[in-house]
Amino acid sequence: MSLRPEEWAALVLSLKVSLWAVALSLPLAVLVAYLLARREFPGKGLLSAVVHVPLVLPPVVTGYLLLLTFGRNGAVGRWLEDTLGLVLAFRWTGAALAAAIMGFPLMVRAIRLAVEAVDPRLEEAAATLGAPPVARFVFVTLPLISPGILAGAVLGFAKAMGEFGATITFVANIPGQTQTLPSAIYAFLQVPGAETAAMRLVILSLVVAIGAVVISEWLSKRVAARIGRT
Amino acid sequence: MKMRVDLTQTYGDFKLDVAFETGPGVTAIFGPSGSGKTTIIKMIAGLVHPDEGRVSMDETVLLDSSKRQSVAVHKRRIGYVFQDGRLFPHLSVARNIRFGGRFTKTPGATPESSVVELLGLGPLMHRLPGDLSGGERQRVALARALLSSPRLLLMDEPLAALDGPRKDEVLPYLEALRDETGVPILYVSHSVDEVARLAEHLILLRDGKIMLSGPTHELLSKPEALPFVGVRDAxxxxxxxxxxxxxxxxxxxxxxxxxxxxxxxxxxxxxxxxxxxxxxxxxxxxxxxxxxxxxxxxxxxxxxxxxxxxxxxxxxxxxxxxxxxxxxxxxxxxxxxxxxxxxxxxxxxxxxxxxxxxxxxxxxxx
The missing domain is CATH 2.40.50.100 (RNA polymerase II/Efflux pump adaptor protein, barrel-sandwich hybrid domain)
Known part of the structure; x- marks a missing residue:
């Protein structure tokens, strides 16, 4: 199966967008998951709601809100452009932001479950051994939740690869620039006679998705063996 | 080492109100479950905060509620052996017992090799906690607490989760630890057998109050102690x-x-x-x-x-x-x-x- 250049471009862009989305949002997801699982603080309910809202909002609405906020005329978007020279709307960076936001609740949920499964009394034990809070997290909690972090990352990646509604609203569907795999499939389906091309991309999506699942299974087995949970 | 403890705490109907001093050697807090013994040592460790209280070791004040002063758990240098061991499941025995070492600047009074020998951990060093028996786990927990170079060791019924033969297996190690390391120990238990074997000093606790205290052999021989120890165990x-x-x-x-x-x-x-x-x-x-x-x-x-x-x-x-x-x-x-x-x-x-x-x-x- 040989791919045409624009099909290649869609695949490469999708992978780039998804990897960036996961890489940048994962540390924040770990932090938020930990706070939600372990700490009590004012505004905890609000934080939880904000994190989870993309899960229940129509993706088009999320995309439009992103455009209002991060567009060139949006408050944050203008500030980013003026200070950092970073433009998000109608660029691949915006696609990464949309993918990250849509995948974030899934990542937080997976990691939060993992944190809740770790006995907090182990952190207590670490404290009595002289470990300050950060060390307790790094040496005890983090290794024990690593399977959950991995699962969260895979979910986030899968969500980013499939994200369509928010992406097309926020960054449109520009071939070679913001046209991800789902956008490309959508575009082909709009053109009469392009069903074969669409089908090639569908098969490609399947291959990537199955590959991601296989790799994550293999990784999680390795991690489980390393932390002594078989 | 002289520790002074003075704690009060009210939970609904239950009121904990204790004041005592401990010195070197093993002091045991003996009482039935629900008498407040674990709460006391958790407060000394800093894991639980009393309504009011003061805890000091020699000249160091660890807690003074009147001055809103409380040293963080990890800075108290008080080792804690939990009833359930609480070993880190992802670390080998060797890495478990070395865990506290990296956070202390004071070298331990007892070097690792002696602790490993004292507690018979040599053959276990590369095993993971999941592969250990209950008795072995408690020995690792003892070593881990000891190697964090504590000024005091708190032990919360370290044998309670073990069956009879396992208790007999671990008790000699506790005696060895008491006699050879010189770290003062505050030992919580509801077993007269353990207390009689291990402790030089005894505090009898009932419903959050100290009933009697004194040297173990004197106290257990006192007729007044009988109701607190129990007719069968006195x-x-x-x-x-x-x-x-x-x-x-x-x-x-x-x-x-x-x-x-x-x-x-x-x-x-x-x-x-x-x-x-x-x-x-x-x-x-x-x-x-x-x-x-x-x-x-x-x-x-x-x-x-x-x-x-x-x-x-x-x-x-x-x-x-x-x-x-x-x-x-x-x-x-x-x-x-x-x-x-x-x-x-x-x-x-x-x-x-x-x-x-x-x-x-x-x-x-x-």
């Missing part, structure tokens, strides 16, 4: 030196008030043992009995009587320099006219000292 603690092993399996032990003949003593001649004689296993006779099957008939003097609830009377007897506690019925006490200063004979059945009540003392630091 008994006195004596130090005995092994004199001779006889061919028929009995051993002669010298105590301050004479000689005891006991079976199944597993110790070398000359070794000093801690033995506990249950109050219900001691009989009192006004005349020296003849033709009795027991070999252990010792002259004694009645010191005091204590009538509790029920039909029993606790009688404390002076036996050389030791005190022996006997439990007789009120009717017997009346018919024998037991009273202070009365001379009598204490009869101890040879087979009645439970094996687990016999502890060893190694080169004991005083």
């Amino acid at each position: 008994g006195s603690v004596l130090h005995a030196t092994v004199v001779k092993h006889d061919a028929d399996g009995l051993s002669q032990l010298s105590i301050s008030g004479g000689t005891l003949v006991l079976p199944g003593i597993d110790a070398d001649v000359g070794e000093t043992l801690v033995i506990r004689i249950l109050a219900q296993d001691v009989l009192i006779s006004l005349e020296e009995p003849k033709g009795l099957s027991s070999r252990n008939i010792l002259p004694a003097i009645v010191m005091s009587l204590h009538k509790g609830h029920g039909p029993g009377v606790a009688v404390s007897l002076r036996l050389g320099e030791d005190t022996l506690l006997a439990r007789v019925t009120a009717r017997a006490a009346q018919e024998l006219q037991l009273r202070p200063e009365l001379s009598c004979y204490a009869i101890v059945k040879a087979t009645t000292v439970p094996r687990s009540s016999i502890g060893h003392i190694r080169n004991k630091p005083i």
